[in-house]
Amino acid sequence: xxxxxxxxxxxxxxxxxxxxxxxxxxxxxxxxxxxxxxxxxxxxxxxxxxxxxxxxxxxxxxxxxxxxxxxxxxxxxxxxxxxxxxxxxxxxxxxxxxxxxxxxxxxxxxxxxxxxxxxxxxxxxxxxxxxxxxxxxxxxxxxxxxxxxxxxxxxxxxxxxxxxxxxxxxxxxxxxxxxxxxxxxxxxxxxxxxxxxxxxxxxxxxxxxxxxxxxxxxxxxxxxxxxxxxxxxxxxxxxxxxxxxxxxxxxxxxxxxxxxxxxxxxxxxxxxxxxxxxxxxxxxxxxxxxxxxxxxxxxxxxxxxxxxxxxxxxxxxxxxxxxxxxxxxxxxxxxxxxxxxxxxxxxxxxxxxxxxxxxxxxxxxxxxxxxxxxxxxxxxxxxxxxxxxxxxxxxxxxxxxxxxxxxxxxxxxxxxxxxxxxxxxxxxxxxxxxxxxxxxxxxxxxxxxxxxxxxxxxxxxxxxxxxxxxxxxxxxxxxxxxxxxxxxxxxxxxxxxxxxxxxxxxxxxxxxxxxxxxxxxxxxxxxxxxxxxxxxxxxxxxxxxxxxxxxxxxxxxxxxxxxxxxxxxxxxxxxxxxxxxxxxxxxxxxxxxxxxxxxxxxxxxxxxxxxxxxxxxxxxxxxxxxxxxxxxxxxxxxxxxxxxxxxxxxxxxxxxxxxxxxxxxxxxxxxxxxxxxxxxxxxxxxxxxxx
Numbered sequence: 001x002x003x004x005x006x007x008x009x010x011x012x013x014x015x016x017x018x019x020x021x022x023x024x025x026x027x028x029x030x031x032x033x034x035x036x037x038x039x040x041x042x043x044x045x046x047x048x049x050x051x052x053x054x055x056x057x058x059x060x061x062x063x064x065x066x067x068x069x070x071x072x073x074x075x076x077x078x079x080x081x082x083x084x085x086x087x088x089x090x091x092x093x094x095x096x097x098x099x100x101x102x103x104x105x106x107x108x109x110x111x112x113x114x115x116x117x118x119x120x121x122x123x124x125x126x127x128x129x130x131x132x133x134x135x136x137x138x139x140x141x142x143x144x145x146x147x148x149x150x151x152x153x154x155x156x157x158x159x160x161x162x163x164x165x166x167x168x169x170x171x172x173x174x175x176x177x178x179x180x181x182x183x184x185x186x187x188x189x190x191x192x193x194x195x196x197x198x199x200x201x202x203x204x205x206x207x208x209x210x211x212x213x214x215x216x217x218x219x220x221x222x223x224x225x226x227x228x229x230x231x232x233x234x235x236x237x238x239x240x241x242x243x244x245x246x247x248x249x250x251x252x253x254x255x256x257x258x259x260x261x262x263x264x265x266x267x268x269x270x271x272x273x274x275x276x277x278x279x280x281x282x283x284x285x286x287x288x289x290x291x292x293x294x295x296x297x298x299x300x301x302x303x304x305x306x307x308x309x310x311x312x313x314x315x316x317x318x319x320x321x322x323x324x325x326x327x328x329x330x331x332x333x334x335x336x337x338x339x340x341x342x343x344x345x346x347x348x349x350x351x352x353x354x355x356x357x358x359x360x361x362x363x364x365x366x367x368x369x370x371x372x373x374x375x376x377x378x379x380x381x382x383x384x385x386x387x388x389x390x391x392x393x394x395x396x397x398x399x400x401x402x403x404x405x406x407x408x409x410x411x412x413x414x415x416x417x418x419x420x421x422x423x424x425x426x427x428x429x430x431x432x433x434x435x436x437x438x439x440x441x442x443x444x445x446x447x448x449x450x451x452x453x454x455x456x457x458x459x460x461x462x463x464x465x466x467x468x469x470x471x472x473x474x475x476x477x478x479x480x481x482x483x484x485x486x487x488x489x490x491x492x493x494x495x496x497x498x499x500x501x502x503x504x505x506x507x508x509x510x511x512x513x514x515x516x517x518x519x520x521x522x523x524x525x526x527x528x529x530x531x532x533x534x535x536x537x538x539x540x541x542x543x544x545x546x547x548x549x550x551x552x553x554x555x556x557x558x559x560x561x562x563x564x565x566x567x568x569x570x571x572x573x574x575x576x577x578x579x580x581x582x583x584x585x586x587x588x589x590x591x592x593x594x595x596x597x598x599x600x601x602x603x604x605x606x607x608x609x610x611x612x613x614x615x616x617x618x619x620x621x622x623x624x625x626x627x628x629x630x631x632x633x634x635x636x637x638x639x640x641x642x643x644x645x646x647x648x649x650x651x652x653x654x655x656x657x658x659x660x661x662x663x664x665x666x667x668x669x670x671x672x673x674x675x676x677x678x679x680x681x682x683x684x685x686x687x688x689x690x691x
Contacts, residue, residue, distance in 0.1 A: 003111065008346075010261075023589060027384070030495075033487065033636075034250065034553050038293055038639070042213075043451055047298070054067065056510045058645075064210070064332075064533070064602055068105075071622065075174070075176070076251070076252055076678075077152060078091075078152050078153065078154035078172035078173070078174065078235070078260070079091060079152070079154055079250070079262050079546075080171075080260055080262055080673060081154075081172055081237075081251045081252065081260070082154060082156045082170075082260060082261040082262070083158065083259070083260060083261065083527050084258070084259035084260055084263070084264045084657075085158060085159060085257055086156045086158055086159045086261050086292075087155065087158065087159050087167075087288070087291065087292050087295035087296040087298075087299050087457075088156070088157045088290060088291035088292065088293075088295075088296045088299075089154055089155065089156045089157070089261065089289065089290050089409050090154070090155045090287065090288075090289050091152070091153070091287070091288040091289070091290075092149075092152065092153045092154075092286075092287055092288075093152055093283045093286070093288065094151055094152065094283030094284070094285070095145075095146055095149035095150070095151065095152075095173075095297070096149075096150065096151075097283045097284070097285045098285055098286060098287070098335060098388070099146065100285070100336075101112075101285035101286070101335040101336030102335055102336060103336075104336040104691070105335065105336050105341040105342075106341050106668050106670055106691055107341055107342075107668065107689075109668060110665050110668035110669075111627050112556070113664065113665060113668070115660035115661075115664040115665070116334035116659075116660060116664075118658040119655060119656075119658040119659050119660070121455075122655035122658055123655075126655075130281055131430050133598060135239060136239040137215070137225070137227060138149075138169055138170070138227060138228075138239055138240050139189045139192075139193065139213070139217065139227040139229060140172055140185070140189065140236075140238050144188075144189075145171065145173055145179055146286050147440070148173060148175050148178050148181050148182045148185055148236065149173045149174060149175060149178070149187065150174055150175055150176050150177050150178045151174030151176065151283075152172075152173075152174045153171070153173045153174070154171070154172045154173075155170070156169070156170045156171075156172075156261075157296065157299050158244065159168055159295055159298065159299060160241070160513060163406055165302075166298070166299075166302055167299040167302055168237040168239060168240055168241040168244050169301060170236060170237070170238070170244045170245075170248065171236075171237070171238045172236070172237050173235060173236045174234070175232055175234070175235060175236050176232065176233065176235075176574075177248045179232075179233050182231055182236055184209075184607065185349045186231060186236075189227075190211070190220040193213045193227065196215070197215075197216030198214060198215050198216060198227070199213065199214045200212070200213055201213075201214070203242075205245075205246055205249040205250070205253075206249075206253065208230055208232060208249055210228060210229070210230045210242070210245060210249075211228065211229040211230065211232065211243050212226060212227075212228050212247070212554075213227040213228070213229075214226055215227065223513065225240070225459075226240055226241060226242055227240060228240070228241065228242045228244070228245045230245055230249065230562055231244075235252075235456060236401075237249070261531075262681040266292065266327045266328035266349055267290060267330075269327075269328065269349045269351065269681065270290060270328050270329065270330035270347050270349045273347035273349070273681075273682075273684070274330060274331055274332055274345045274346060274347050276332075276334075277347065281302045284332065284334065285334060285335050285336055286301045286332055286333045286334040287332065287333045287335075288330070288331070288332040288333075289329065289330055289331055289332075289333075289466060290328065290330035290377045291330065292327065292328050293323075293325055293326055293328075293329060294315055294318065294319055294323070295337070297315050298315055301315065304331055308621050312409050317405070317409055318364075318542065320362075320408060321362045321363035321404060321405045321408060322360055322362040322363060322364030322365070323363070323364045323367070324363035325350050325353075325359060325361070325364050326348060326349075326364075326367075327349050327350060327351070328348075328349045329346065329347065329348045329349065329685075330346060330347060330349075331344055331345060331346025331347065331685055332344070332345055337526065338595070338691070339688075339690070339691060340638075340688045340689060340690060340691055341670060341689045341690065341691045342688060342689040343687070343688040343689075344674070344685065344687045345684075345685075346372040346684070346685030346686065347682055347683070347684055347685060347688050348683045348685060349681060350681065350682040350683075351680075351681040351682070352680070352681075361368065361440075361457075362401075362404045362405070363402050363403075363404050363405035363408075364401075364469070365397070365401040366397075366398035366399075366401035366402050367398075368678065369391060369392055369393050369606035369607060369676065369678055370392050370393065370394055370443065370606060370678060371392065371604040371605060371606050371677055371678050371684065372392040372443065372444070372604070372605070372606075373444045373603065373604060374597075374598070374602060374603050374604070374605060374608070376585055377583070377584055377585035377590070377594075377610070378585075379547070379574070379583045379585070380547065380574040380575050381446075381448060381571075381572055381582055381583060381584040381585065382570060382574055382575075382582065382583065382584060382588055383569065383582040383583060383586070383644045384615075385448050385449070385450050385584045386449050386450045386451060386611065386612055386615035386616040386635060387447075387448070387449045387450075387609065387611070387612070387615075387616050388446070388447075388448055388544075388590075388610050388611075389446070389447040389448075389607070389608065389609040389610075389611065390444060390445070390446050390447075390608050390609075391444075391445045391447070391606070391607050391609065392443055392444055392445075392605070392606050392607065393436075393443060393445060393606075394443055395441040395442070395443065395466065396438050396439055396441050396446070399438050399441075400438075402415075403416070406418075413685045418432055419434055427484070428484055429477070429480035429481045429483065429484050429568055430480065431477045431480055431481065436473045436476070436477055437473070437474065437477050439469075440468050440469050440470040440473050440474055441466055441467070441468060441469075441559075442466065442467030442468055442469055443467065443638070444466075444467040445464065445465070445466050445467070446464070446465040446466075446467075446558075447462070447463070447464055448462070448463040448464075448567075448571075449461065449462055449463075450567065450615065451615070451616075451618065451619035452619075453618065453619065453622070453623065455618070455619040455620075455621075455622025455623050455626075456623075457623075458564070459619035459622070459623070460619050460620075461562070461563055461566075461567045462558070462562065462563040462564075462567075463560065463561070463562040463563075463564075463567050463568060463571060464561045464562070465558040465559070465560045466558060466559045466560075466569075467556070467558060468538060468543070468556065468557050468559050469554060469556055470554040470555065470556075471555045471557035471558075472542050472554070473544050474543045474557075474559050475499070475543040476539060478499075478501065478542070478543055478559070479499065482501045482503075482541075483500075485503060487504055488501050488502065488503045489501070489502055489504070490502075491540070491565060491569075493542070493569060493572055494569060494572050494573045494576050495544070495572055495575065498542060498543075498572065499542060500540060500542045500565070500568065500569065500572070501540060501541050501542065502538060502540045503538060503539055503540070503541075504537070504538045505536075505537045505538060536563050538563075538564075538565070539561065539562060539563055539564075539565075540561070540562050540564070540565035540568045540569075541559075541560065541561050541562075541568075542560050542568060542572065543557060543558070543559050543560070544557050544560065544572060544575055545557040546558065547575055553564050556664060560572075584610075587612070587630050589612060589670070589671045590610055590612070592608065592671065592690065593610045593671050593672070593673035593690070594673070596673060596690070597610075597673050597674075597675055600675070600686060600688075601677075602677075602686075603674040604677060605675045605676065605677055606676050606677055606678045606683065607674075607676040608673075608674070608675045608676075609672075609673065609674045609676060609687070610671070610673050611671065611672045611673070612671050613669040613670060613671060613672055613689070614666045614669040614670075616667075617669055618666070621659070621662050624659065625656050625657070625659050626656070627656050627657075643655055644686045670689055670690040670691065672688065672689045672690065673687060673688060674686060674687025674688070674689065675687070
């Protein structure tokens with residue numbers, strides 16, 4: 001795998017002694033072999049879309065019962081049945097309330113647009129044919145849950161001490177007043193299971209009958225797959241492990257005394273940060289979520305069958321390096337308010353530990369953003385940009401904090417050796433990164449995205465600008481780097497004296513880099529069947545002074561990188577004519593988003609994002625229509641393919657040809673915004689989609 005090109009030395013500015021290459025690096029051999037079962041990979045990429053569309057249509061078609069308000073002693077909430085060991089949950093406080101609220105949204109109107117009907121109908125059929133997603137199968141489809149639930153629904157992901165299947169999924173739904181429909185759904189599940197070769201065994205817990213379906217094994221399978229169901233007039237419980245259902249029935253009966261998630265410190269810590277006042281006995285119209293990141297990551301890894309072979313176990317590495325300080329994350333998505341289609345209020349919970357001097361240790365210290373006062377969007381951000389993000393971060397400190405992570409990953413103290421190699425290698429750029437580069441990085445990082453039409457593989461464009469305090473030093477470092485980069489060339493720019501370099505990938509081999517990255521498990525051997533393409537085939541880089549900065553001593557400015565040279569040149573053109581009226585920040589919709597952010601308290605923020613959704617989505621939509629979305633050349637699409645898609649896997653036919661022209665649905669795609677603030681116990685995660 002080439003990170004940015006086969007000879008790119010700007011991001012790989014080092015040459016190590018041969019002993020290192022066959023010492024520390026040998027500990028991380030083998031290519032990125034993340035293998036995913038085709039059906040599950042397809043689920044990760046396409047089935048989620050099908051389910052989302054079909055569920056949206058189902059919500060509009062359902063006329064649910066009124067929300068249940070039974071006394072606490074008559075009904076034990078589903079959330080009270082989830083054990084404290086849960087890695088994550090998804091909770092709908094009231095399905096009827098959510099369904100009613102969803103029908104008032106612009107997104108619902110889009111799904112119901114007559115032009116969408118052929119595509120929506122195709123997604124309904126596709127989702128009805130599948131009950132499993134990402135390795136989970138509990139028999140009940142999302143559409144059926146919405147049909148039978150008369151109140152709360154909770155889905156929980158549970159870790160298990162079982163090497164063959166170390167996770168489980170459970171669903172609990174309040175079905176009071178809807179028993180007749182539940183009977184029909186269970187009868188259909190029974191017929192589907194038996195038709196697929198599953199064997200039914202009836203057991204019980206007290207007077208509660210339990211259906212245990214043992215699924216037909218595939219050749220070579222050693223684990224036993226189950227679908228387990230029990231239901232009565234009050235609730236339905238479904239899981240992929242019989243012990244989970246039994247444990248929850250014990251909790252209903254009051255005989256299971258194990259700790260519950262709703263009393264856990266991290267769950268309560270997150271909930272305290274995200275709760276919003278609501279009228280008494282008024283269910284929230286929306287969805288709540290909670291996750292313990294490392295535990296949830298391990299479940300996803302196992303469920304998606306990601307096998308990294310002899311490579312470093314990333315989750316264990318992160319835990320060793322202090323990232324377990326991020327103990328939990330959660331949020332709630334409110335649906336259908338007067339101002340917003342969707343509004344998310346979330347929190348990443350990372351409180352201090354008594355007796356520990358710092359909240360974060362080792363490499364985890366690098367993830368701490370900083371709050372800075374809100375500022376106007378820079379005028380050099382053009383009006384055609386689709387999304388603008390700003391991250392406030394002490395990049396100089398963060399660079400040094402990752403030292404222990406690199407050394408840990410390689411199993412040897414190597415970080416400083418790499419920097420010295422960059423500085424002293426006679427065949428390299430001879431840059432002192434520690435002295436001339438890192439101290440000159442600022443605290444603001446800007447990310448711009450846009451796309452050009454008509455849609456093709458290179459439509460989606462990315463630009464990253466890093467604030468710098470000494471452009472002369474950075475310009476010298478970039479120039480030296482590009483001089484030894486065989487794929488780099490100068491291209492004409494709009495500003496005299498501002499050099500713009502383009503790196504265009506070639507197929508020429510580079511012996512040193514091939515050896516180095518093969519040892520890392522990131523090689524690019526032409527004969528390797530698992531060979532990975534580069535993240536980008538071409539990119540561009542420059543350093544420019546800030547507009548209007550006085551040319552005295554150290555000059556502030558930006559180090560700018562772009563996936564597309566054209567976007568970088570367009571942005572530089574705006575530096576040359578600041579004050580023009582076609583700035584991103586002058587757009588009427590952008591102003592509305594910024595006003596909403598200010599009212600939500602974003603005067604101080606660590607991160608902010610403004611997106612014009614109709615522009616961010618249009619290229620993806622065009623590629624999806626043509627069945628070419630997975631072939632996109634964007635950085636995110638490339639990373640997604642590497643993580644979730646197996647080589648040789650065939651795409652599932654989503655009937656993309658039934659999608660209407662983009663112009664038919666563009667009016668439904670409203671602007672969005674979000675921001676994050678650093679606090680003493682973590683970070684907020686707030687955002688919205690306008691109505």
